[in-house]
Amino acid sequence: MRRAIDRAGGHLRVTTADGTVLDLPEPVERALVEVLQAAADGDRPLVVRSPEDLTTEQAAAVLGVSRPTVVRLIDTGKLPARMVGTHRRVALGDVLAHRHASTQRRHDALDQMTRQAEDLGLYD
Numbered sequence: 001m002r003r004a005i006d007r008a009g010g011h012l013r014v015t016t017a018d019g020t021v022l023d024l025p026e027p028v029e030r031a032l033v034e035v036l037q038a039a040a041d042g043d044r045p046l047v048v049r050s051p052e053d054l055t056t057e058q059a060a061a062v063l064g065v066s067r068p069t070v071v072r073l074i075d076t077g078k079l080p081a082r083m084v085g086t087h088r089r090v091a092l093g094d095v096l097a098h099r100h101a102s103t104q105r106r107h108d109a110l111d112q113m114t115r116q117a118e119d120l121g122l123y124d
Contacts, residue, residue, distance in 0.1 A: 053082075053089035062095050063102075073098070 012024040012032060024032070031047070038045040046061060056074070060067045073079035074088055079098050081088045117123035 052091060053084075054092055054095060056081075056088050056090065059090045059095045062092075063099055 012029045014022045014024060016022065035045040035047065054062070056067050056070045059079070060070045063070065070079065070090070071088065074081040074090070079090060080094050081090045083089070114123060
């Protein structure tokens with residue numbers, strides 16, 4: 001997708017029904033490329049507006065887990081949150097940091113398992 005955009009002149013443009021041509025701002029272009037790439041890779045793209053605070057349901061969507069799992073992460077102190085009345089709110093940056101750390105832990109564990117299998121001669 002990125003190569004196609006670069007070949008087309010480097011910027012995405014949208015033509016409206018009345019023929020008006022709109023140049024998309026760089027952040028919108030990046031987001032659109034990301035969504036299209038995810039779809040091309042067979043992933044389900046997720047679009048979330050980025051307010052500073054997310055609901056537990058929005059945080060769950062970003063993390064790809066259930067809302068009760070997010071509540072459990074908050075209650076155990078693994079994901080910082082604040083209360084707004086009776087509702088929990090989670091900072092987007094904290095959710096993204098948790099997602100990154102979780103992904104990194106999975107990759108590290110898989111690397112360690114691969115090394116162990118290689119050491120045991122189980123993996124060629």
